Amino acid sequence: MRRRLCAALLAVAAAAVLAQEQAPAGSVERGHQAYMKYRCYSCHGTVGQGGERNAGPKLAPNPFPWAGFALQVRTPRQDMPPYRREFLSDQDLADIYAYLVSIKPSPAAKSIPLLNF
């Protein structure tokens, strides 16, 4: 398992080097619409908070670097289905990323009385 994880991380790192570090320009509003249209929220939550029972990891705030994010969406590891270009355009993907980047952090757990008992 560790070997696979390392391989995946190396792949992400390599892609990050090869790809542009900067994410392409995207629209937060269109990104939110695409995020909902493609039902990313079903596993990752509407604000990228992640899903229950390992349904989908947390995506926001502070999403993965763009290259790793794009690589995971196009050629995912583990159980996530691939979202290929013919069905999710590069622009849609950039917009979704812009939406995730725009998500503000939630209050810290320590500041939420209901989580401190």
Add this chain to the structure above:
Amino acid sequence: MSNEGIDRRSFLKGAAAGAAAAVGTQLAANAAAAQTPKAEGKDPTPAEKIIGRPGSDFMIDVIKATGIEYIASNPGSSFRSLHESIVNYGGNRKPEFLTCMHEESSVAMAHGYAKAAGKPMGVMAHGTVGLQHAAMAVYNAWCDRVPIMMFAGNFVDASLRRPGVEWYHCVQDPALLVRDFIKWDDQPGSLQHFAESVMRAYKLATTPPMEPVLITADGALQEHPIQDEAKLFIPKLTFSVPPQGDSGALKEAAQMLVAAEQPVIVADRAARSQEGVKRMVELAEALNAPVVCLGGRMNFPTTHYLCRSEDARALVREADVVLLLEVADPWGQFNTISDPHHEYRRLAKRDVKTVHVTLGDNVMKSNYQDMQRFCPVDLSINGDAEASLPALTEAVKHALSGTQRAALAGRAEKLRAQHREMKDRTRALAAVGWDARPVSTARLSAELWNAIKSERWCLAETSGVSWSRRLWAATEYYNFLGHAGAAGVGYCAPAAVGAALANRDQGIVTVVIQPDGDLMYAPGILWTAAHHKIPILMLMHNNRAYHQELMHLQKMAGLHNRRMDTAGIGTTIENPEVDFAGLARALGVWSEGPIADPAAVGPALSRALAVVKRGEPALIDVVSQGR
């Protein structure tokens, strides 16, 4: 008017005798008897005929002798005499007839009740259509190792059946439909036989591994007069002592655990009482070993420093000895298969030593694959986990040398720190999306906890939203009642109502985080809760989709290289959105919602709790995140 019972079979036989001689065949004779006016002065007219002491009265005496307090049922003609005997002869008390609107609800209600009450509820159903409706819920109970006493009505004597519906509702072998997933069944041919079989069934159902059982109550036996009542007797109900695992094997297990550097205890349906929880704590503390509770039952206090359920994967990966206690899927603790590519992956070390204390091998059948993948273990102990724990703990204490004892004590500080880290991690994750709309599942769970934490509480279903097991401080066995067993949708709502019924007299507030899709299977259970004044707080997890299935559609689209934006077709519950508060009101249940603002959930829960505390059900509809 005669009080002597004259059964219909005797009546027809007598009336037919003369006619048979005239026309030559019994069939013609019966037909003629049905059309020929009776001879004057002999038999009473149908209106005059009375059966003052039907067989069903004795059946109720038998059922009362088991201590069954409730019988959940949708009424049906094949057990109409039993029904009437419950109501009039038995005074509708112990057992009380619970009106259900679907047999699946009846059985699931009995399922939840049994886990909360620690004893079975009765269920009555038609031998055909009733059991067909009930089947999935019976399968859930089977997989969840829960005792249920089921009674099926049936007219085995075809000559007594009315034409039409009664034939559709009769069957040669009623239990056949569910025999693959019940422990035992019988179709008694006499009232004495009924008495003995009910006692046997109850004993078998409540002997670990506990399972549903089925007794067919023949319609004629129910409706005909009792013959020779003085000869009938009800056998004493006796119980089997739960089987403890072999002492030598438990000692061997203890030695393996004591010698381990990183032992882990994985418990699924190990405890079935507070005593069981206490025994789990004693074993874990004796070993200073982390405990992973898989949630089949409330096995271990979530507040204890050895509770490490969320670290299950990491713990098993590093473990050198794993003790499994009544784990339904042992193979799945050490291995996995990816989805959708079905790639195998080992999670644990190749040389990890494994011990399993289980009675699972005793109830395995062939057809339904609930046995899970075969998992070879180093030491398989055929025994009841709860019953075996004291001997195992003693063996552990006995096997420990002074040096080992000191080494184990040295683990405690690190384990306490790891427990705190796990809890901090969980709270940090719960905070993400705290103010999101729809309401996050973590917020949903935290708001509910805040509403009930000062009460004696029971969460009737604990797998749908796992945050509760992760965030709540659970120390009592009755706090968490596990899950359906077979993941059959439609369990949650009726099982929660059944649990609430059992908890009603114990002063325990029952709550449930209720999935929308589950409630839509048979929402009539809300009416049952209202009608029988069963206090339960249902907090809707109304995510307006079957999100698990939506994900499967996405996976298949990805696998087939097709568009992904159609995954909502057939998997969403939108357009129109279900008005659960309106639905609840229509069925007599106090309700509020839909609520989309997370800040509004807490105040609504306070109002709902006040309703529940005055003895009524309440439902809060919250529009929630998918997961």
